[in-house]
Amino acid sequence: MLQLKPTLQNFIKCEVGDGTTASFWYDNWTDFGQLITFLGVAGPSQLRVRRSATVIEASRNGDWNLPAARSIKGQSLMVAHTELPAPVVSRGPDMFLWRKASGNYSHTFSSKETWEQVRHRSPMVPWAEIVWFKQHVPRYSFIAWLAMLNRLPTQDKLHRWGMNVPTSCVLCSSGVESHAHLFFECPFSTDLWGFLAAKFIPNPPCNLSAVVSWIASCNSPPQANTAAILKLLLTSILYHVWKERNSRIFTNAASTIHQLWTAVDRAMRDRLMSFTGPCLHSSLLLTYFSHVSPVSF
Template sequence: MPSNPSWTWRKLLQSRDWCRGWFTVNIGNGSSTFLWYDYWLPEGKRFIDMHTLRTLTATGLPWNARVSSIINEGHWNFPMHITGLHASWQSIVFHPKPQLEDHCVWKGNSTGNFSIRSAWDLLRDKRPLNNIHLLLWFKGHIPRQSFILWLAGLGRLRTMDRLHSAEIIRNRTCILCGLHTETHAHLFFECPTSKTVWRTVNARANIYWPCCTWPNILQWGSANYYRKDDITHLIARFLLSATVYLLWFEHNKRIFNNQYLTATNIAEEVFQQVRTQLTTMQFSGAIPTAICNI
């Protein structure tokens, strides 16, 4: 952090704005809490936000009055001659505690105590929880396959629709099926060719994946195939990353080398890569029969 004092004070002043209302006061004897300007009313409200200063000073109490100025012998002594304040007075259903000091409560934490962590949770932008990393980085993963799967999950592969939008090419037709516009959702796995590969791979390995859109497949997979030491979970992740990688590899071979494989041959390459990877790994438990036969 910079040692410039002016920078530090500027940041402190900025932090004062966002934390307004998050610190409330539990009234004891009221001697340390400003009556009009502090957040001590029910629901963390304060008088100055609900009434004009003209209305408040009409009570005869100064702008810097403390809550103790409306406490008399341990009981509330509200100035009732200003009708516009009646609703606010009536909202105060708790009683002062003359034997105790006022103390602040931090609303950002269930304990009422301030912490940097709770303040950070309030400040940061929250996004939906995404556990796709569980499908990408796991024991024995193949880096190049995980990298392609990561790009596909972000929608960053150079599919035909993206190249067309960038005005690099005119044709948006899927290179695998030649029937539909090529998008990430189409390529994984709505395209007839990729769908055949995906179904063949899962049927042969006896691994279940639901029939849903590409983003939902990733979300479902990260929520259901996440265990580190479960061989079935590990194989499911291998099959996903290998299938995505080899479909993308086939996509590029058809474009740049004019070489074509059938869906059956692509599926066989997936099996071969998974077999090769399994032979290099050690497992504490038995591998399921369906997996051994892929």
Template sequence: MLLNLRPLGERFLKSKIGNGHNAFFWFDCWTPFGPLIKFLGNTGPRSLRLPLDAKVSDACSEVGWLLPSPRSDNALLLHSHLTTIRLPSQASHADCFFWEVNGTKCSGFSSSSTWDALRPREETKRWTKSVWFKGAVPKMAFNMWVTCWNRLPTRQRLHAWGVIPTDECCLCSKEPESRDHLLISCDFAAVIWSAVFRRLSRQSRPFLSWAELLSWSRHASSQAPSILRKLAVQVSVYHIWRQRNNVLHNNISIPPMTIFKFIDREVRNIISGRRHRKRWQPLMLLWLG
């Protein structure tokens, strides 16, 4: 397994040339070009007249480098670089090897910085706090996360993949079943959001896009704190999607106001289960009010 990871590790293991007795000319990263066997290709040993097991010290003498004239652009770059470094034959100290990540020399091996370099983090999404917050129900937060990435297997996506013959919405059969239609503009979803608005934000108008829904969930007011809005959004999205699956797979249709009763009960249960937390204590009255 370690040998299989060698091509990955050569990005980080660098060599600083001293007398050139330990560093391999072709395989160690002692120049800015990485392993020279890759930089010059498999014909490099023949064109430079150096065997594969040659050390860096084998490529120079007391007066200079023992390399033939360059015959390629890469060989010319190597020659130009060699004119800027000290001859190994003139050094008394041994070669040293070190771990370098993103141009920074590490004190030994750093697993954390290496992992960050191998798996760079993307910029934090604006909707992150609408998905992950203290007290969120894991299954609903995960469903919300998939929804924000627009990765739900809606009928529009399934139709585009050639899995199903039609893309019409399961709940209204009027338009293609995209994420925004199913969860926002569908007549079924609109009834549920109207019921949510009556509880939290009576002056709100229907959502026009998914971004507008996320913006509403991040907004806070005395009657509807942000945490209550996020909870209501996650529970509503979860139950709308669940009802869509119920219609699609079980052919069971339930009226939207009945679904809202499930949402109402779910929100009450979640708040009751977290009533000992200071931020959650006033939420029940706000939801019922």
């Protein structure tokens, strides 16, 4: 018989029917949870019910068949059993229920409901909707997420970890490679970001936290399309900057700023044209095309 860990048992409750499936000691079928946890390892000997027993084995002829209580907890259990009917075949098979986020139980399992109860919720970070948004590209947002958390293995970080690596930025050769430098103190990445972002709002900031605040301020309905495009543009540029950095370090291949402008523009157009639904497709494309023309590259 499957014996689940107590932590998982907190999410499963058993409604005893005929008692032939539910474990007497390991299933959550009373208000005390797992009885092996409630009464302890001495419980099976105190109640004279073997550890592998099903609920039906603690009854006889439709009544509970348990010895007199020998502890305070045992007395509590006996009192509870006077109000709990013993298993009988006429009640049908035992039913296992899953706890919902509301605290109620249901016959159906929902991974979302269970995850909401298991997860540790942290305060929402201000950049969450900038990185994870409806139109996002997963690989772009993943790199953007790591960049926001300062978790990318930049050269300064590798050096602090004791690795013998050069710390200079391979994109500009004029500064120590760090998150702050790459996004966007580096002249190369600043040109990449600034040139494209300026087509939507003049004088875009060149600091990642300031960029996030700037894009968040555009989230009002009149600028919803612009905000969606700016989010996609930012995550795309973060991705392409990191990809170019890796290409120069690991393959010795370098792209010009013009080539990266073109690559980001192509990525933007491909993503915008991939959306389903004529309204969303047309409005976002129109917004982008009205600001960015291929001839500008």
